[in-house]
Amino acid sequence: MPHKVSLSRLKLTDFRNYAAAVLALDGRHVVLTGDNGAGKTNLMEAVSLLSPGRGLRRAAYGDITRVGAPGGFSIFAVLDGIEGEVEIGTGIETDEETTARRLRINGTPAKTADELTDHLRLLWLTPAMDGLFTGTSSDRRRFLDRLVLSLDPAHGRRASDFERAMRSRNKLLDEGRFDPSWLAGIEEQMASLGIAMALARQEMLGLLTRLIDETRESSPFPSASLQLAGFMDGQFSRPSVDLEDEYAAMLAESRYRDAGAGRTLEGPHRADLIVHHREKAMEAERLFGPAE
Ligand SMILES: Nc1ncnc2c1ncn2[C@@H]1O[C@H](COP(=O)(O)OP(=O)(O)OP(=O)(O)O)[C@@H](O)[C@H]1O
Ligand SMILES: [Mg+2]
Structure with missing residues (x-):
């Protein structure tokens, strides 16, 4: 059986409409409800950025940073991954045009985003x-x-x-x-x-x-x-x-x-x-x- 991967914590800073947000999860299914424009898809986009690539909207990183934020955005996640518990941090430091985002896995800078696939492999159908x-x-x-x-x-x-x-x-x-x-x-x-x-x-x-x-x-x-x-x-x-x-x-x-x-x-x-x-x-x- 493939290992079940689950997210236990998601912390966002200056990500889309979220100045700061923390979600604590426990491996069960999640249903997000809220008004149009409340930020449901934004949360899914944050999760999608835990895989290589530009995420489910294929957005430019500069557009992801919250409008009016002083710097860039960051996503921090703790998950029960393929190789056990892992902490993943990703984001950009300034809202300048950039094609690369920073990525840390268990606190260590990753050489390539492909390293993420050792811990989780994501698919989406939107x-x-x-x-x-x-x-x-x-x-x-x-x-x-x-x-x-x-x-x-x-x-x-x-x-x-x-x-x-x-x-x-x-x-x-x-x-x-x-x-x-x-x-x-x-x-x-x-x-x-x-x-x-x-x-x-x-x-x-x-x-x-x-x-x-x-x-x-x-x-x-x-x-x-x-x-x-x-x-x-x-x-x-x-x-x-x-x-x-x-x-x-x-x-x-x-x-x-x-x-x-x-x-x-x-x-x-x-x-x-x-x-x-x-x-x-x-x-x-x-x-x-x-x-x-
Ligand atoms: N860079 C940004 N800075 C601040 N707010 C942003 C940014 N990008 C998008 N938003 C805001 O995020 C909101 C859209 O969020 P999202 O798409 O997650 O909504 P939703 O809950 O999925 O809505 P729907 O039910 O219509 O699908 C909009 O109000 C938009 O103004
Ligand atoms: Mg939506």
């Missing part, structure tokens, strides 16, 4: 995400990658390393520097990271599909079939070395085409999560009208 199936493929990819990250904390690092390698390839192509050995080095890196990303996503879909199969009979909800499309479709049962070689070869072949397009046209960054309503065998995006 009303604002009701466009998941009708929205852009990048939203669906981000949602899927967050799911993958909950099982495989290295996924985030692989994705950001892949992005970095892809950006440097795009830049070389854009500048017309078709240095074959330089490009081949970058493409090899993209291939090993990209295939690892794609395989981790496939594994997640496999787990979800098994879960859906097991609960299908007893669930009142329509069941979904899940598929990844848009990158090396239907090939992921092949050995990963073959997939890497093939993707590296695809990249090498498409240098001029990608240079013309100004981006890398093939890769895990183009994959999409396709969800079908199983019983009706229809794409979810066609179904998500008002009724379902």
